[in-house]
Amino acid sequence: MLRIPIKVTARKLPHAGGRGSGPQGRINKMRKLVTALIRHERIEGQYQWVDEARGYAERLILEAQRNGDTHKGTMEMADYWLLEKDLVHKLFKVLVPRYTNYPASFTQLWSLGETFPGRPVPMAVLELKGNPWPPVVPKERDQRNSLVNILLDQARKDYRQQKYESIAALELNKQSEQQTSNIDDSSASTS
Amino acid sequence: MNFSLFCSALVVPCRFSNTLATKLVERHRKSKLASHTREEAETKDTTVLTAPRDYKFVYPEFLPDPTWWKRDRIREKLEREDMMRRRSVIEIPEFYVGTVMAVESSDKYAPGKKNRFVGICIQRGGHGLRAGFTLRNVIDGQGVEVQYDLYNPTIIRLEVLKLEKRLDDELLYLRDAPQEYSTVPFDMEPVVLPPGIAVPINTMKVKLGPRPWHERWERQELKGVEDLGLPERFYKRAAEVAKPWQKHDLMRDYRLAINEDETEEIMTDVYGKMQGIETQQKLRRRQGPGPAK
Numbered sequence: 001m002l003r004i005p006i007k008v009t010a011r012k013l014p015h016a017g018g019r020g021s022g023p024q025g026r027i028n029k030m031r032k033l034v035t036a037l038i039r040h041e042r043i044e045g046q047y048q049w050v051d052e053a054r055g056y057a058e059r060l061i062l063e064a065q066r067n068g069d070t071h072k073g074t075m076e077m078a079d080y081w082l083l084e085k086d087l088v089h090k091l092f093k094v095l096v097p098r099y100t101n102y103p104a105s106f107t108q109l110w111s112l113g114e115t116f117p118g119r120p121v122p123m124a125v126l127e128l129k130g131n132p133w134p135p136v137v138p139k140e141r142d143q144r145n146s147l148v149n150i151l152l153d154q155a156r157k158d159y160r161q162q163k164y165e166s167i168a169a170l171e172l173n174k175q176s177e178q179q180t181s182n183i184d185d186s187s188a189s190t191s
Numbered sequence: 192m193n194f195s196l197f198c199s200a201l202v203v204p205c206r207f208s209n210t211l212a213t214k215l216v217e218r219h220r221k222s223k224l225a226s227h228t229r230e231e232a233e234t235k236d237t238t239v240l241t242a243p244r245d246y247k248f249v250y251p252e253f254l255p256d257p258t259w260w261k262r263d264r265i266r267e268k269l270e271r272e273d274m275m276r277r278r279s280v281i282e283i284p285e286f287y288v289g290t291v292m293a294v295e296s297s298d299k300y301a302p303g304k305k306n307r308f309v310g311i312c313i314q315r316g317g318h319g320l321r322a323g324f325t326l327r328n329v330i331d332g333q334g335v336e337v338q339y340d341l342y343n344p345t346i347i348r349l350e351v352l353k354l355e356k357r358l359d360d361e362l363l364y365l366r367d368a369p370q371e372y373s374t375v376p377f378d379m380e381p382v383v384l385p386p387g388i389a390v391p392i393n394t395m396k397v398k399l400g401p402r403p404w405h406e407r408w409e410r411q412e413l414k415g416v417e418d419l420g421l422p423e424r425f426y427k428r429a430a431e432v433a434k435p436w437q438k439h440d441l442m443r444d445y446r447l448a449i450n451e452d453e454t455e456e457i458m459t460d461v462y463g464k465m466q467g468i469e470t471q472q473k474l475r476r477r478q479g480p481g482p483a484k
Contacts, residue, residue: 090213
């Protein structure tokens with residue numbers, strides 16, 4: 001079972017393999033994309049192409065993992081989908097061990113937004129998980145302990161402390177005023 | 192410069208000059224100094240009883256319809272329970288397309304209110320309670336086909352006379368073949384296979400009669416048919432309308448079938464229940480035929 005969300009119907013992608021290339025052209029484009037993904041572990045392209053290729057790559061790795069390299073059908077599939085034949089070795093000997101007992105999907109899709117200027121085309125990045133490249137979304141650094149932040153925190157604390165003290169002083173003043181006014185009232189009523 | 196890096200750069204052909212060798216990449220990937228994140232491994236519970244891998248071919252009707260908008264997990268489960276209830280009453284044997292079968296069903300207009308039909312199974316399909324099969328035979332020189340629902344309550348007895356598979360998933364081309372290919376005698380004795388043997392595959396090739404036919408058989412990749420002997424233009428046209436890209440379309444296969452994990456889950460459920468039913472049936476068989484139901 002694939003671990004990624006898929007569309008219930010496949011995209012036809014009539015222009016993926018060049019105009020008029022039809023379903024065979026679509027599959028050829030998918031083969032190129034899957035081959036590139038296995039080779040480079042991170043590719044960039046049109047969102048709809050890359051998203052469609054993602055399913056094929058996931059399924060190929062899943063089949064390789066499930067059936068192993070002795071299964072005839074799986075080997076035929078690997079031979080068909082990987083245009084460069086050294087990648088068949090990589091699929092079974094590198095990727096399958098990498099994703100043994102893997103709990104999630106093997107690939108990650110990042111949306112890049114639309115191209116500009118010109119006709120807006122949604123672009124995306126597709127990568128194999130556990131690749132050695134720097135992350136697409138940079139990891140946020142923990143900067144709590146940098147000197148500037150420590151000083152700013154302390155300044156904030158001091159400011160707040162001052163504020164509380166001033167409020168407390170105001171309250172005290174109000175209370176004392178009220179007490180004196182009460183005493184005045186009571187003395188007035190008794191006299 | 193690192194010697195191995197130097198070597199790998201030498202070995203890699205020019206067109207991969209922008210890529211690194213797999214070995215190098217793997218070393219960096221496993222390094223603890225790398226900035227990428229790692230997913231934790233998950234261990235699978237292997238103590239659960241699982242069905243044999245070919246179980247889905249023995250009981251294909253337990254797999255639901257894979258059409259996404261027809262799926263309903265609760266209905267499927269309830270249907271499976273109903274099927275099991277029916278199977279605990281009547282023995283539904285293992286059979287395949289190409290198997291010779293006899294079906295006894297109740298028919299209030301027939302003499303004795305029973306009808307028995309013997310024939311070769313040419314088609315098997317449907318899902319859940321609506322699963323069915325078609326038997327074909329030749330009676331008085333006339334080809335006759337009867338479609339049965341597997342879980343129809345009017346069926347009294349299902350009997351396998353000769354258990355075997357054929358080379359194709361459907362034998363609809365027997366309609367266009369000479370009658371001797373689909374003729375089965377009604378008084379045929381059941382052929383007993385030795386226990387523990389795999390289901391035999393009949394590799395017989397059928398010689399079709401002359402055109403016109405019910406379907407364009409030259410456009411289907413039939414294995415159990417002899418050379419059709421058509422003029423060249425038929426094969427040319429067949430090659431034109433063929434869809435060779437569908438053969439390796441992994442996602443098409445995935446969308447058109449129940450996926451492996453779900454199949455395993457369903458078949459494990461079926462396997463557990465069938466164990467009990469099979470022991471009951473063995474006991475019943477040992478006791479001999481009881482009063483008719």
